[in-house]
Amino acid sequence: MIKDTDFDRRNEAVPDPKDGEFLVRVTHLSFDPTQRPWMSRDTYVPAIPIGGVVRAAGAGQVVKSRNPNFKEGELVQGSFGWQDYIVTNGTTDIMPVTKLPAGVSPEQALGIFGITGLTAYFGLTDVGKPSAGDTVVVSGAAGATGSVVVQLAKALGCTVIGIAGGSEKCRWVVEQAKADAAIDYKRENVAARIKELAPKGVNIVFENVAGEILDASLQNLALRARIVLCGGISGYNADDPNETIGIRNYLLLIGRRARMEGFIILDYAPRFGEAVEALSKLIARGALKTPVDLQEGFENIPSTMRRLFEGKNIGKQLLKIADPPLARN
Numbered sequence: 001m002i003k004d005t006d007f008d009r010r011n012e013a014v015p016d017p018k019d020g021e022f023l024v025r026v027t028h029l030s031f032d033p034t035q036r037p038w039m040s041r042d043t044y045v046p047a048i049p050i051g052g053v054v055r056a057a058g059a060g061q062v063v064k065s066r067n068p069n070f071k072e073g074e075l076v077q078g079s080f081g082w083q084d085y086i087v088t089n090g091t092t093d094i095m096p097v098t099k100l101p102a103g104v105s106p107e108q109a110l111g112i113f114g115i116t117g118l119t120a121y122f123g124l125t126d127v128g129k130p131s132a133g134d135t136v137v138v139s140g141a142a143g144a145t146g147s148v149v150v151q152l153a154k155a156l157g158c159t160v161i162g163i164a165g166g167s168e169k170c171r172w173v174v175e176q177a178k179a180d181a182a183i184d185y186k187r188e189n190v191a192a193r194i195k196e197l198a199p200k201g202v203n204i205v206f207e208n209v210a211g212e213i214l215d216a217s218l219q220n221l222a223l224r225a226r227i228v229l230c231g232g233i234s235g236y237n238a239d240d241p242n243e244t245i246g247i248r249n250y251l252l253l254i255g256r257r258a259r260m261e262g263f264i265i266l267d268y269a270p271r272f273g274e275a276v277e278a279l280s281k282l283i284a285r286g287a288l289k290t291p292v293d294l295q296e297g298f299e300n301i302p303s304t305m306r307r308l309f310e311g312k313n314i315g316k317q318l319l320k321i322a323d324p325p326l327a328r329n
């Protein structure tokens with residue numbers, strides 16, 4: 001678990017943009033479980049170097065510009081990092097800087113129309129390939145991605161079982177996200193409960209947690225089930241990936257003719273527009289709730305990051321560190 005003392009807060013002069021660059025006042029930071037492994041090792045992106053700024057998706061406002069494509073006052077998002085200001089030419093290390101469309105708030109840009117909503121959409125539709133009538137198990141069901149997956153699967157006519165920690169979250173998953181049932185993994189035997197709720201087996205497992213929770217789902221697969229490996233937050237605090245709990249029940253995939261497939265959302269960048277359109281339609285007809293856990297204050301960055309691993313958030317974890325200083329352009 002990260003500690004406040006793992007980080008060093010430094011004050012530096014705000015840099016001036018050179019030709020082709022612009023200065024962004026960062027206003028909102030996104031908190032994503034994947035930032036934790038980025039702090040420990042190379043993953044699908046290089047590890048954050050010791051002494052480097054912690055990489056983080058963020059939103060902000062252009063406050064000075066020497067780039068004709070980005071004007072002062074415009075709201076933008078990108079891979080901005082844990083810092084108040086960033087000077088960029090528009091190509092930050094993972095994602096390009098993009099403008100927030102009119103009417104889209106920083107919370108929506110970083111949540112439902114950002115990595116979170118896009119991951120839920122493509123993971124479920126493209127990797128999971130749901131059909132109406134399928135039974136879908138979603139772990140991390142009250143979290144940012146999981147809560148969207150639950151609602152998307154319901155909108156597609158599936159029966160949905162959410163797995164979350166604690167009775168308050170399980171109530172939220174059923175009452176607000178409209179899952180057919182929720183399992184409290186902290187209190188219940190997950191494998192036995194899935195069997196009870198889905199006696200004919202599970203067609204899609206949308207996995208956000210991995211470890212023992214995934215093992216429980218693997219014991220309950222229907223024929224030709226699809227396991228969407230989205231993430232494994234239960235193992236992210238382990239410095240050595242070999243320390244994480246390996247799955248025991250993978251051989252069950254053979255008899256069930258099942259498929260387990262990982263994906264990284266960045267690969268879907270050319271198709272992001274398709275997801276934004278589909279998600280917007282669901283929001284417009286009231287079929288998609290997009291809860292945000294918004295904390296405040298730069299000094300609360302480490303504690304906000306810990307919220308993900310302490311299970312404190314329902315929906316997308318964000319932190320507001322400033323108001324946009326200029327009128328929106």
Ligand SMILES: NC(=O)c1ccc[n+]([C@@H]2O[C@H](COP(=O)([O-])OP(=O)(O)OC[C@H]3O[C@@H](n4cnc5c(N)ncnc54)[C@H](OP(=O)(O)O)[C@@H]3O)[C@@H](O)[C@H]2O)c1
Nearest residue numbers: 119140143144145164165208230231232233234264265311
């Ligand atoms: N493949 C991709 O491209 C991609 C993109 C984005 C995200 N992801 C992955 O998707 C998953 C969800 O990400 P998110 O941004 O939506 O975060 P999130 O679900 O909001 O993550 C926080 C939640 O994870 C649960 N959790 C934390 N530690 C746990 C543990 N040891 N065991 C079980 N549950 C635990 C907690 O819920 P409870 O209170 O219910 O325990 C917590 O509220 C992550 O694994 C992330 O890495 C993958």
